[in-house]
Amino acid sequence: GQNIDQPTEMTATEGAIVQINCTYQTSGFNGLFWYQQHAGEAPTFLSYNVLDGLEEKGRFSSFLSRSKGYSYLLLKELQMKDSASYLCAVLDSNYQLIWGAGTKLIIKP
Amino acid sequence: DVKVTQSSRYLVKRTGEKVFLECVQDMDHENMFWYRQDPGLGLRLIYFSYDVKMKEKGDIPEGYSVSREKKERFSLILESASTNQTSMYLCASSFLAGGDSGANVLTFGAGSRLTVL
Numbered sequence: 001g002q003n004i005d006q007p008t009e010m011t012a013t014e015g016a017i018v019q020i021n022c023t024y025q026t027s028g029f030n031g032l033f034w035y036q037q038h039a040g041e042a043p044t045f046l047s048y049n050v051l052d053g054l055e056e057k058g059r060f061s062s063f064l065s066r067s068k069g070y071s072y073l074l075l076k077e078l079q080m081k082d083s084a085s086y087l088c089a090v091l092d093s094n095y096q097l098i099w100g101a102g103t104k105l106i107i108k109p
Numbered sequence: 110d111v112k113v114t115q116s117s118r119y120l121v122k123r124t125g126e127k128v129f130l131e132c133v134q135d136m137d138h139e140n141m142f143w144y145r146q147d148p149g150l151g152l153r154l155i156y157f158s159y160d161v162k163m164k165e166k167g168d169i170p171e172g173y174s175v176s177r178e179k180k181e182r183f184s185l186i187l188e189s190a191s192t193n194q195t196s197m198y199l200c201a202s203s204f205l206a207g208g209d210s211g212a213n214v215l216t217f218g219a220g221s222r223l224t225v226l
Binding site: 004008030031033035040041042043044045048087089091095096097098099100101102 | 113149150151152153154199213214215216217218219220
């Protein structure tokens, strides 16, 4: 079956760096997405990776290794507003999205 | 900005009632989706549509139906609500499937939290 694994919850300190990991086993691969979802709100798009390597976008970076079935989202200079759930999703060979359960990130002052 | 609007943020219904959840997008997107989101589970796809009057079953279509009479509107229908359908329902749209990353980015509505008593 298809599976996306990510930690359920992580805690970090304001101003620090945190890395949220995502591992996947899917039928084919056409890209990996990260979305951010604040409590009670809609998920919003953060990043897309289809080739191996690091994509940087301001304080957020996303890394992909297709051979390892692995991605991470790196958040730098954490702010209180980064407290949210982070969803990893993989586009499979049929261009269907397979979603992880999400990682709840708690930022402490 | 692309906007996806869901008609109701919160609904409380009784078992056996018929429930309509409406979703409208304003950016001429081809694809529209209905997901449900439950704690500890990833988003689960109920139905999706690639074009007007077209619909495809997702992973958990049982107990649901959909309607897409106009390109901008995608409705989710619970013919006879049950308590196990208590959930957050998310509508989303995207431009086109396949190929370009931008085309596959989903824009979500704010969600409709349904409680079935």
